[in-house]
Amino acid sequence: MEKVVIIGGGYSGIYALQELVKNKNIKITLIDKHTFHNLQPEVYDLIANKSNIADVTIDLTTLCMGMNHPYLEYKNLKVRKIDKEAKKIYTEEQEIVEFDYLVMAAGTRTFFPPQIPGLNNAHDIKKLHWAMFFKQSFENQLFKKIQFEAKQCDDTHIVVVGAGLSGVEIAAEMAYNSKMFFKRGNFSCDNLKISLVSSSDTILPGLTPQLISMSHERLKSLGINVITNTKLLKCNEDNLELSNGTKIHHSFIIFTGGIEASPITSQLDVDKNGRGQILVNEYLQTNKYPNIFAIGDIAEIKNKKGEIMPPNVTVARISGTCAGKNILAMIKNKKMTPCDPKLEGILIALGGKYAAGNLYGLVHVKGRIAYEIKKYVFSSYRKPLLQLIKAGYKKLKKL
Known part of the structure; x- marks a missing residue:
């Protein structure tokens, strides 16, 4: 056999x-x-x-x-x-x-470039256990802000390094989530900042200009500070040193740069x-x-x-x-x-029920309709697998 x-x-x-x-x-x-x-x-x-x-x-x-x-x-x-x-x-x-x-x-x-000192301080959210760790850390930061908002309202600055698909999507989701968090609770201490750093002269390098423009517009509306044409040189415990000569204070770093x-x-x-x-x-x-x-x-x-x-x-x-x-x-x-x-197209989640995409290289979509298309694509993959694991679970319980 x-x-x-x-x-x-x-x-x-x-x-x-x-x-x-x-x-x-x-x-x-x-x-x-x-x-x-x-x-x-x-x-x-x-x-x-x-x-x-x-x-x-x-x-x-x-x-x-x-x-x-x-x-x-x-x-x-x-x-x-x-x-x-x-x-x-x-x-x-x-x-x-x-x-x-x-x-x-x-x-x-x-890939964490060894020539960038201190990059071990950054998180890799592609791994599920690190994604869970970051989720908990992010929520703890939000809790601390409202816990001490009457006494102090320190800046919380999350920096996402790498503006490909992963970087753009995580920055957008965090920005939207925190925005809704402060709005829903009417909390005054809502000074959470998110910066997205790209070593290219744009975000989402390699994608169509229209898709880049739609995504950039959405990130801007979410209050994300987009820094392009800039490389990360050094990662210190509380700040990043960038190739444009600036230092950025950070509370968290997420690295998605390759x-x-x-x-x-x-x-x-x-x-x-x-x-x-x-x-x-x-x-x-x-x-x-x-x-x-x-x-x-x-x-x-x-x-x-x-x-x-x-x-x-x-x-x-x-x-x-x-x-x-x-x-x-x-x-x-x-x-x-x-x-x-x-390629059948590309769809980018941009926070909440909003996405942008290019379908078959023919048409660009954005907003709720792009989000629903993205959810449908995911569901069409996940649904048959769910049927298989349910069948497997029943079989396992009979053993």
Whole structure:
């Protein structure tokens, strides 16, 4: 029986898994150091109190049970070493997992440039436990402001470094949430400030001018101080030193200034780019090992035009689905299908029930309608997974 292993239970890994389970005669193992699939784009709602942990996670144990595959198993393990020749995966828990085909889907993490002193003071909210920590810290700051507002009303300044999608969305959600907090309670001590620092000459570099303009307008209306064309030089305990010669006092720092591939890629002697992402061919295979595939954010994926695709959910879905189909094709000695991802558009959450987006490169939308489209897209992904984990939960309770 052919053995297929997926390392990483994120978006791309789950899409690959959904294809692979169509073959009931192979053994499939999903490995992840976490017990849950983190719905990363929705973590900002968690921080803004619009959702809870159950809304932004999918339990991997019940998910796998709900897929009703006779030879599918989930293992909560941390990979330590990959032996490509022996086709074995060694883990910190001393368990060895064998494979015939391997899917690398471990994603990326926030890159903290070592040349910036003191950056260890910043938070990485892409990780769920840090998002929860920040949420609690943010709420504690708001509580302290109203607790002592009659005696003192010190400035609270949150600085978000990095004005890509993650930076813009978290800044907008925090600004909106704090604004509504002070308004709802009629608190006088409402001097919470949020600054967004971009090293580029604009926010959201690479997106359409119209989308940038709409987003900038929304950030401005939320009172966010947008600082462009400025780099972070040093991160001190209570202030940041910027390349424009200024120092900014801060209460919190959130760093979203770039990504790097999961360190698990160091286990593979294959071609990688400067961020550690694995270079793959049109079938999503690594250059040395045709039985090892890389998908989602951990891979540098190109379309048929040779353009590098951005790391997002759409590319994760397309690459994960394609890799799953190609492995099944290899097992049956059939022709594989080239991966040619096309972006369906981009939607940016900008605080409250407001978003901005570009659909299929044809039309721009903003406001409530863009927000509803974004929620629909998320729901269309999450709903079938919820049905699977509910089925898995029922099966688990019968054991």
